[in-house]
Amino acid sequence: MAEMTPDTLERIIQEVYGSEIPEERLRVISRTVTQTLEALEKASEVDLEGLEPAPPHAD
Numbered sequence: 001m002a003e004m005t006p007d008t009l010e011r012i013i014q015e016v017y018g019s020e021i022p023e024e025r026l027r028v029i030s031r032t033v034t035q036t037l038e039a040l041e042k043a044s045e046v047d048l049e050g051l052e053p054a055p056p057h058a059d
Contacts, residue, residue, distance in 0.1 A: 006030060009030050013033070
């Protein structure tokens with residue numbers, strides 16, 4: 001996965017949401033995206049071979 005710098009991430013977010021987004025909201029979105037990418041990267045390193053799917057939830 002390519003490295004995502006904070007400046008690049010902020011530029012992408014501004015392109016998606018527009019330049020009108022408040023600075024604090026931009027930081028929250030940026031932090032959330034960064035944490036999600038980190039979690040996905042960690043999850044991709046987990047060996048899932050031999051694991052069974054969880055049973056469906058009862059709603």
